[in-house]
Amino acid sequence: MKIQGCIAVLTGAGSGIGRALALALAREGCHLALVDINANNLRETAEQARHSGVNVTEHPLDVADRSAIAVLPEQVIAGHGQVDLLINNAGVALGGHFDQLSVENFDWLMAINFDAVVCMTRAFLPLLRQRPAARIVNVSSLFGLIAPAGQSAYCASKFAVRGFSNALREELAGSPVGVTVVHPGGIATSIANSARGPEGACEQERQIQLDRAAKLLRMPPAKAAEIILKGIMRDKARVIVGNDALILSWLERLMPVSYWRLLPRMPGAQR
Template sequence: MQIKDCVAVLTGAGSGIGRALAVALARSGCHLALVDLNPDSLAETATQARALGARVSEHPTDVSDRSAVAALPSAVVAEHGSVDLLINNAGVALGGTFDQVSEENFDWLMSINFDAVVTLCRAFLPLLRQRPEARIVNISSLFGLITPAGQTAYCASKFAVRGFSNALRLELTNTNVGVTVVHPGGVATAIATSARSPDSESDAEKQRKLARANRLLRMPPPKAAQIILRGIERNKPRVIVGNDARILSWLERLMPVNYWRLLPGLADSDA
């Protein structure tokens, strides 16, 4: 896919992988409709992208709000005229076993990590179909490939993104719209710091889990963004980001039930 002069809608653009992707896309000549819940961090990302010559619009939006998402396509078209690329990057984390996680928190995570992906695809697919070449990029996770204890909700959402993306790709075969699903490993973002935890956990336990999770988050976001961008340009159906994700994905294929016996350090992780 030729990125130069494309228009990309990018959610979760205010920080982490989203901000790094915005900068990488802008550097490649892509114009941006940036979406994030936090208007201040969104504005900072937009400033960085504009400094690289991109035409940028800012759309402070709660992606779990279906009416707000439904209004996005017309707002983006008013600014840019068309859409070539949709990158569903917005996501949140939630630690705790299934018994510990409240129904409210479980639904909150699913509404952002999975439901919003579906809603955004539904909203923008008609615009993407109008372009000569277009692509949907859905960010799953390493935890859309493997299933650590203590991550029931997060794994459910990221496996759902994976399954939805793979099926949608097949449905769009022989059309102008491709689908890429991305599985980042340990990227150094603030997702663990901002994750919700069960109310029953002590502060000491929360800090212990946070420290362990952060030890696993090592890849700089700009490096992750470059890997994802190369995958988009090459029309790859799946992008694995990081050696940790690559190794663990192969291990899961070889030992789909018993691989956790070799990975006790990852059990109950909040990454």
């Protein structure tokens, strides 16, 4: 896919991988419609991206708000005239065993991590079909490939993104729209700091999980964005980001049931 001159819609653009992707796309000459719930962070990303000389529009909204998503395509067309690339990157985390999680928190996570991906795809697919070449990029996770204890909600959402993306790719075969699913490993973002936890968890338990995550979330977001962008430009169906994700993806294929016996405890995993 040729990025220069394209129009990309990118969710979760206010920080982490989203911000890094926005800046990487801008450097390639891609115009941006940036989406994030945090208006201040979104503005910072947009200002940095504009230094590359591209047209950037800001759309502060909650991707769990279906009514906001429904009117977003019209807003993007008003600012850009077309859409060539949709990147569903926004995501949140929720740690804890299934029976420790409230219904409200479980639904909160699924609404952002999976339902928003579906709603954004439904909203923008008609516009993408109008282009000679277009692409949907859905960000799953390493935890969309493997499933540690203590991450039942997060894994459910990220496995759902993976399955949805793979099926959608087959359904769109022969159309101008390709589908890429991304599985980042340990990327040094703030997702662990903003994660919700089990009901009634004490601060000490939360700090243990944060310390464990910090040891493994090491790849700079800019490096992850570079890998993802290369995958998009090469029309790859799946992009695995990081050696940790690559190794574990192969181990899961070889030992789909018993791979956990060979692994140390993952961040957020609770036995």
